[in-house]
Amino acid sequence: MKIALALFLLITSSVFADDFDTLARDFWNWRAAEQPVSGDDIPRIDRPANWMPKWAQSDIAEYKKALSGFEDRWKKIDASSWPVSKQVDYRLIGSGIARVRWELEVLRSSERDPLFYTQQSLGAVFLYLVQPAPFDESRTSAIVLQMKNIPQIVEDAKRNLNDARAPFAQLAIEQLKDVRASVEKSMAQLKPH
DSSP: HHHHHHHHHHHHHHHHHHHHHHHHHHHHHHHHSSSOOTTTTTOOOOOOOTOOOOOOOOHHHHHHHHHHHHHHHHHHHHTSOOHHHHHHHHHHHHHHHHHHHIIIIOOHHHOOHHHHHHHHHHHHHHHSSSSSSSSOOHHHHHHHHHHHHHHHHHHHHHHHOTOOOHHHHHHHHHHHHHHHHHHHHHHHHHHHH
16 A cells, blocks of 8 residues: 555656646746846846847737746646655746746836847847857857847837836936947957958
């Protein structure tokens, strides 16, 4: 009887663990495509090929819908019988999911902070400029892709900044003051010598 119970617990625990592992994989793959560019110059996540920041209102609505799905999946998992190390992983995924909720519904940078869009446009280019060597064809293509996406990010900003805050706007204005010269200097450095 004890062996049968132990076997049952092992099997059901691994089924839940597989569900959790699938959730974790799905969440981090989604997060790599959805996570906004941060202005602190530390690349935090490997982005998928041909990734571009997307912040149209329809994209934000999709992010919120996907987030609710991840929250539902996470809450349905009972990790109470798992080993402590696996319970920690479970809570860390919960923390990651909560972070997205905080970004989308508490910070609401896409609605309030013009600097957010500077980070999603020029910051996305910067991510590829600061990567270590080699400076190859795929990296060059990624920079061009990000540069071509800038007008769309600017349009998204115009539509989304319906609750913009003056201090954030002032910071964005200050940061963009010499942007043309800075971008031209950066692009000149990319030319073959």
